Amino acid sequence: MTAGVASILRYRAPRSRSDATAWLGMILFLGSWTMLFAALFAAYGVLRLRSPQWPPPDVPRLPILLPGANTLAMVASSVALQRALRFARRGRLPAVLPAISAAFVLGWIFLAGQVALWFNLWRAGLRPDGGPFPSVFYGLTVFHGLHVLVGLFGLGWLVTRAAKASFGPTRHVGLRLWCGYWHFVGVIWVLLYFTLFVL
């Protein structure tokens, strides 16, 4: 490939003004939701700091491997969606649908893993009314799971759009917005994983 073609391939079409407006709205929404999750994490921090032992000795231990695999699925899903956006921007349109579909499937794998996690821990006797530790665990992970579910509806919509080949170098604002949301949900999960399961 000659340098000229490569530079064309790397060319990004300038964003339209309405796309930039939509992106600003998304930034504000994510900023707002950052405050929401920051408050939830702060609540978690306060409860954890004031409890004599965390986790309490008589509750089932949280696994590390299953949510670890989940974390990988979430990160992979985010990467796949970012690749899809990149393909759309650079005009590699046939690659967009597989990438979005991969992100979609990985997202469902994550959610299935979460359901398995909740199911296992419930059976092991961890109930939401068993004190602050399970409160934090179920409260934060389920609330996050609901956000993943919303994201999966968005990704499903993106899959149908991509199947109709509606994305292109200048037409990808929906993809870009959901990409931002999906990365946000992913980052929240990574923070949750490290503070709740690893630490």
Add this chain to the structure above:
Amino acid sequence: MHTIESEDLQPIHPEPTSFWLKYVFSRDHKVIAKQFLWAGLLFLFVGGTLAMMIRWQWAFPGKPVPVLGSVLLRDQGGAIGPATYMTVFTMHGLIMIFFAITPILIGAFGNYCIPLMIGARDMAFPTLNLLSFWTFVISLVLVICSFFGQLGAAGAGWTTYPPLSTNIGTPGSGQTFMVAAIFVTGVSTIMGGINYVTTVIRHRAPGMTYMRMPLTVWGLWLTAVLNVLFVPVLGSAALLLFLDRVFGTQFFIAGAAAVRGGGDPILFQHLFWIFGHPEVYILILPAWGIVGDILSFFSRKPANWYRGSVYAMCVVTILSAVVYGHHMFMTGMNPLLGQGFMLLTLIISVPAEILFLNWLRTMWQGSIRLHPPMLFAIGMVFVFGLGGLTGLYLGATATDIYLHDTMFVVGHFHLTMAAASFMGSLAAIYFWFPKMFGRRMSEPLGKIHFWWSAVFITLVFTGQLISGYAGQNRRLYNPYEYTFLKHLLPLNRWTSYSAFILMAGQLVFVWNFIHSLVAGARAEMNPWQVGTLEWSIASPPPHHNYDVIPTVLRGPHELADPLVREKLGRDWIGQDEPLLEQTPGTSAPAAAAGRG
């Protein structure tokens, strides 16, 4: 930004023709504004009625309530029982803050004024705007459900402190519905906030620089910023409380009901006030902005030190985020931390004074025209002054320890949040009514309404200040059970009479509003003779607001300019009106230079 680009960004959409899309599920910011206004006024009436019931209880404790008692409280013999009393003051507070002032000042006037005053055709996200209103409607339904909840409506106070607000203190679905309503209305507010912030950043007309925006838009915009940042913190508190109530989690439960150490009730207070202190500025900033504009318009003078007012509002917005601890001086907080919060709190009085002096200097030597909007704006300055000064006593730890949780606190925050926001809302309603509905409200009735309201609203809330200073705790079911408060019965009775007269006076407004809506004189394009953009188009404006997006040449308060009087023979000039020989948009800097 050039005119062609903004036309590109905001093409004219045809007006929907079906009834449902035009009036119910409308995406038009003007229709949504009116929907918020109607909802807000309706719930203002509900909240006001609840206030009358509280005042009745304090004037005639345990006596059957006239009229309302026989309808609403039949099972209690017409009197307000202790449990019902709890729900009455709780619902009064929550409804007034989240379902009356917020929809009127922010929902209605935010929606109405922002696009029109910055020269935009609509909000940045019209569909989000539609969703914001209908999410708000869902929260209203939840509020109504709360009234019919098992064991009565919410009863843990408007601050909803646990453990009182958990299932241990307030069982029953009424409280749960209300916690859910707060979360849902928060979502609606955030949607609106995102829309307002984006619209102001992206959809200003060419030439509408930040320093040419009307103060109203500044106030509403800063409010929207605070909403976007701090309402989600309230959302988190409501969410965790909801989980505690419905799923038995233990975020806020302590004491005997706690499992494995339990949670932390004080944590809720932190989350609540991290939101709650910005919230008081959320409710007053739009009123500040509106009053700043109206005082200038009706003094026929430019607003004094416009930039100072803008900077002061920005500084207040920032400081409002770091003073929340002054609500928690009595929670066992480290005294040093308390002093830090006290210092930051008292610093807020500096920008507040700048605003206040700017308002007074705007009126100084002006040709003041005492139309109803101006009267209400002056009234707002007066009651806000009282509220601000009494705030100093509560911001300082030494006096707060004595005054904490007394009626003094109630009087203070009613003067700022209730009286000042009420006056600001009414100034806005009287001012923009001709633009919104294309008709004039009656001036004599407006003036009667003002004097009636101003006198009695001051009496009501200063009465509360005095009884609080005498030591009466807030929220007491029957204060006169305590010997040291027995002598306050006459004072409280007179305060209650003032409140009843104040409420009765609002009938003048209701009559004026509805009668003018149907049979008021037709309003011309610019009845107040002012220059902001919304007055340069028809009343009411067409669906797309501006046939051609205006090019703004000057600030919002260009009144009494000698050059304008010489050229045009009047004391005002529109923000987009060319004065010198030029075509709009080609030599705007020359016009700006022309007026120096």
